[in-house]
Amino acid sequence: MDSTALCSLMRTITFLLCLILVPSCNNTSEDPDPDSTTDTTALKTIKSQHAPYELVLLRSPKSILGTQPLEGTINEIKVQITPKDTLACFMLPGLTNGPYTLRLTANNTVYTVPVVVVAVANLQSPETYFTAAETQMLRNFTQINTHADALIQDGGLPADYLPLKQDVLQQAALLSEYKTRFQNLSAADKQEFARAMAANAAVDAEFESLTAAFTTSATALRSTQAVSDYEAGVEVSMGHFITTAIFTAGHIPLILMGAKLLVAAPNPGVLLALALTVGSFEVHLLQLYSITGILLSKALKPYEGLDLNQTVFQLGQELDVAVTAKYRTFFQGDEATFPGGSLLNAGMAQFTSFRSSFNEIVNALPQTLRPSTRFKELRTQYSTSVRNVFNRYLRVSNVSNPNVTLTQLNQADGGIRLRATTSATTNQPFSYDLTYTNGKFSNGLTKRVTTQLIASPCSTGTVTAPVINGTQVVCNANNIVSIQIAFTANGPGILPSGGSLYCDPTQTCYPVRLYFLSPGAPAYSIAYNGYSASLLSGTVNQGVVEIRFISCRPNMSARASMDATYPNYLWKVELMNMCNQRSAQQSI
Numbered sequence: 001m002d003s004t005a006l007c008s009l010m011r012t013i014t015f016l017l018c019l020i021l022v023p024s025c026n027n028t029s030e031d032p033d034p035d036s037t038t039d040t041t042a043l044k045t046i047k048s049q050h051a052p053y054e055l056v057l058l059r060s061p062k063s064i065l066g067t068q069p070l071e072g073t074i075n076e077i078k079v080q081i082t083p084k085d086t087l088a089c090f091m092l093p094g095l096t097n098g099p100y101t102l103r104l105t106a107n108n109t110v111y112t113v114p115v116v117v118v119a120v121a122n123l124q125s126p127e128t129y130f131t132a133a134e135t136q137m138l139r140n141f142t143q144i145n146t147h148a149d150a151l152i153q154d155g156g157l158p159a160d161y162l163p164l165k166q167d168v169l170q171q172a173a174l175l176s177e178y179k180t181r182f183q184n185l186s187a188a189d190k191q192e193f194a195r196a197m198a199a200n201a202a203v204d205a206e207f208e209s210l211t212a213a214f215t216t217s218a219t220a221l222r223s224t225q226a227v228s229d230y231e232a233g234v235e236v237s238m239g240h241f242i243t244t245a246i247f248t249a250g251h252i253p254l255i256l257m258g259a260k261l262l263v264a265a266p267n268p269g270v271l272l273a274l275a276l277t278v279g280s281f282e283v284h285l286l287q288l289y290s291i292t293g294i295l296l297s298k299a300l301k302p303y304e305g306l307d308l309n310q311t312v313f314q315l316g317q318e319l320d321v322a323v324t325a326k327y328r329t330f331f332q333g334d335e336a337t338f339p340g341g342s343l344l345n346a347g348m349a350q351f352t353s354f355r356s357s358f359n360e361i362v363n364a365l366p367q368t369l370r371p372s373t374r375f376k377e378l379r380t381q382y383s384t385s386v387r388n389v390f391n392r393y394l395r396v397s398n399v400s401n402p403n404v405t406l407t408q409l410n411q412a413d414g415g416i417r418l419r420a421t422t423s424a425t426t427n428q429p430f431s432y433d434l435t436y437t438n439g440k441f442s443n444g445l446t447k448r449v450t451t452q453l454i455a456s457p458c459s460t461g462t463v464t465a466p467v468i469n470g471t472q473v474v475c476n477a478n479n480i481v482s483i484q485i486a487f488t489a490n491g492p493g494i495l496p497s498g499g500s501l502y503c504d505p506t507q508t509c510y511p512v513r514l515y516f517l518s519p520g521a522p523a524y525s526i527a528y529n530g531y532s533a534s535l536l537s538g539t540v541n542q543g544v545v546e547i548r549f550i551s552c553r554p555n556m557s558a559r560a561s562m563d564a565t566y567p568n569y570l571w572k573v574e575l576m577n578m579c580n581q582r583s584a585q586q587s588i
Contacts, residue, residue, distance in 0.1 A: 038110045043088070049116040050092050051199035053192075053270055058088040058113060065106045072104030074115060091274075092117065094195070120198040126190035126269075129197040130182050133276055136208060137175055140283050141168045143215065147290035154297055155383075161293065163372040167286055170371070171279065178276055181268075189269035196273030203251060204277060207284045210247055211291065214240035218295040228414055229390040230327075231441055234300050238347045241295055244288060245354040251281075282371070285358065289373055292351070296378070299327035299385040300347075301339050306389075306436055306447040313420035313453040314492045316578075318409060318539055321418050323389045325436060325445060331382040343440035390414040393438045401430035404453055417539075420453045428453040458579035463491035465581035471573060471588050473559045475552035481561055483514070483547040483588060484536060485573055493540025494575050498533035498547070508580050514547050515585065517570040524572060524585075547573065 042064055046057045058081075065083035072081050074093065081090045081104055090102075095117045102113040145168055148161040185193060217237035221230070305326035313319060330339060335352055338345045355375035362371050391410040396418065399406050403424045409417040422428050429452040436445040457463050466489035476482035487494060495511030503509035505526060512533035515524040536546040553561040562571070575583040 037108070038112065040112050043111045043113045045113060045115060049118045051120045051195070052092055052094040052117060053196040053273070054092050054199035055203075055274075056090055056092050056115070058090075060086050060088075062086060064109075064111075065104075070104050070106055072102050074100050074102045092199075094192070094270075120195070123194055123198055126182075126185075126194040126197075129194050129201075129273075130179070130276075133197070133204075133280060134175060134179065137171070137280060137283050140287050141172060144168050144283075144287055144290050147294055151290070151293050151297060156293065156297065160376060161290075163374075164286060164290055167371040167373050171283055171286070174279055174369070178272060178279070181272055185269055185272070189267055191269070192267050193269035193273045196270040197276070200273070200277050204280050204284075207244075207247065207251070207281065210240065210244040211284055211287050214244050214288070214295075215291050218291050218298075221295070221298045228388075229392070230387055231302075231390065231393065231438055234298070235343055235440060237295055238300075238343055241292060242347060242350045245350050248285065248288060249354060249357050282365075282369070285361070286371060286373060289358065289375065292354075296330055296351070299329050299383065299387070300441075301328050301330075301341065301344055302326070302387075302389070302436060302438075302442050302445060303328050304445065305386070306434060306445045308434060308447070308449065310449070310451065312451060313418070314457045315453065315455050316419065316421055317457075317492050317541075318417045318419045320539075321416050323394055323416065323434065324386050325389050326384050327387050328382040328384045330378055332378045332380050335378065340443045341439060341441040388414070389436060391416045393436050395435045395437060396432050397435065398433040399430055400432065401428050404428050404430045406430075406432055422453055422455055424455055427455050457491045463577065463579050463581065466494050466575040466577055466583040468573070468575060468583050468586045471586060473557075473562070473588060475558045475561075476546075476548070479552045481549040481552055481558045483549060483573060485512075485545050485547070485575065485586075486543075487545065487575055487583070488542045489540065489575070489577055492578050494545065494577055496533065496535040496540055496545050498531055500529060502528055508576055508578065511576045512545055512547060513574040513576075514549070515572040515574065516566070517572075518566075519568045524570075545575065 042060050043058050044060075046059055050056050063083075063085050065081075065088055067083065070081040070083065070088075072079050072090065075095055077093045077095075079090045079093065079102070081088050083106075092115070097118055098116075100115045100117060102115050104111050144164055148164040151161045152158050182190070182193070214237065217233065217240050221233055221237060302325045306323070307325070308321050308323045311319060311321075330344075330348060330351075334348050338348055359374050362374060365371075391408075391414055394408070394416060396406055396408050403422050405421045407419045407421075409419060411417060420430075429450075431448055431450040434447045434449055436442065466487050469486040469488060471486070472484050474482050474484065495508060498512055499510035510526055510528070514527045514531050514533075516527050517524045531547050531549045533545060533547045536544045538544060550561065550565055552558055553564055556564060562569075571588045572585045573588060574585045
């Protein structure tokens with residue numbers, strides 16, 4: 001595209017945007033009459049300092065400038081100012097460093113705004129700025145295409161996402177034209193290009209950072225998964241969406257105003273820099289559309305089907321319980337009634353607002369730059385996924401039987417264990433409420449669970465003796481001989497403890513037993529008072545129990561330490577459960 005064609009395109013953009021943003025596009029400001037007042041505080045720059053050629057945003061507490069374009073002066077240079085609601089925007093001329101005052105008149109009031117100009121330090125080469133912008137846009141093109149393919153593959157309607165691919169081709173063609181135009185700039189114009197790119201880099205960098213964070217969090221959400229804090233992931237991703245959408249909506253006027261000012265650019269280099277900035281922002285819009293599609297394709301809301309693997313409790317047993325719920329996607333009904341839960345309600349409200357703003361802006365762009373992508377209505381029906389529920393959102397309560405105490409034990413992996421106890425000697429039927437509570441996602445889900453506690457599991461005939469699966473002898477972290485016994489046990493599991501003093505060996509005292517056979521002795525004996533024992537890992541139904549014995553000797557292994565302390569002794573271990581059922585004795 002040659003210089004004449006590019007300028008013609010920019011004038012077309014400007015003309016149409018003037019029609020969009022304001023009733024008319026004259027460049028006159030209201031001359032103050034003798035009774036006009038001066039206001040030095042109502043208008044402020046959002047930033048404390050600005051670089052030459054930067055698009056400067058002004059902010060006021062309320063809309064005070066009207067809707068007509070204004071003309072102000074800074075350092076006796078006329079600048080066009082476009083107000084919109086409580087914001088106004090103008091492009092800073094190529095001034096030298098120092099303090100300046102912007103003056104403009106509106107509604108018979110003269111407004112003065114201090115503006116500090118500080119040129120970008122360590123200005124990079126023009127080629128560096130163009131290559132960075134080109135690389136970023138090409139990377140985002142690839143990401144948009146990847147998202148579009150994934151959404152279609154996951155069941156999205158091709159009509160919703162194929163236009164993204166066409167829009168990427170359109171933006172790629174424009175980028176190619178911008179590259180040709182850049183290569184044809186004179187050395188002096190390239191320097192002005194670099195100054196303008198550097199001046200407006202912060203907004204684009206912020207948008208890139210926000211979109212990258214949103215992309216990472218949204219694509220991390222999976223349709224199915226093991227127990228993990230899914231809601232925390234959704235909260236992060238929804239937070240990124242809300243932040244990015246608000247940032248985008250707040251800066252769309254700036255970019256449109258920047259495009260409107262393109263015909264006033266002082267030279268071709270600045271003109272091209274503003275065109276590239278506007279193009280990059282449009283690519284970010286398309287990228288945000290695709291990432292929002294990824295987020296909305298996920299089942300975000302827990303809404304029904306709270307369930308768990310139903311089972312009967314054994315007395316004192318810690319029972320692993322898998323709790324699931326149905327989660328659903330957003331659908332059209334949520335726009336009127338909202339999905340429920342403060343976070344999801346906020347996300348739905350922001351989506352509705354952003355969809356309207358996105359479509360309005362896209363429709364306002366000139367035909368040559370207008371994407372074909374549009375946000376459409378949400379689907380009339382939702383899709384669902386069954387997910388494990390993280391334990392911090394679950395609570396058991398309202399146990400029906402006063403003889404039963406039900407305790408919830410939250411595990412580090414997000415699962416829960418339940419333990420039921422009673423002082424009664426007979427089986428105890430009971431029911432309890434399992435409740436999901438997370439005010440950011442739901443108004444609450446409750447399931448009434450009916451079960452029973454087997455008070456005497458030994459009488460059921462289903463409990464069998466524990467099984468020792470293997471042993472090892474090591475020096476533990478405290479340099480103590482550690483006899484580690486891997487086991488499995490059904491029903492109430494093993495009794496994972498040692499003992500003290502003497503007891504009748506036919507009873508369940510010293511339930512984790514260490515036997516020894518001394519030289520010349522007729523039979524094995526319990527090592528009374530000679531060791532301690534506890535569960536090292538796992539549960540009483542499957543895990544590793546540890547016997548802690550004597551100290552390890554210097555430069556000796558655990559077994560060598562035992563043999564040196566007790567020469568020619570033989571050793572065995574044994575486990576038992578509360579029903580006094582014994583495992584087979586195993587030599588170590």
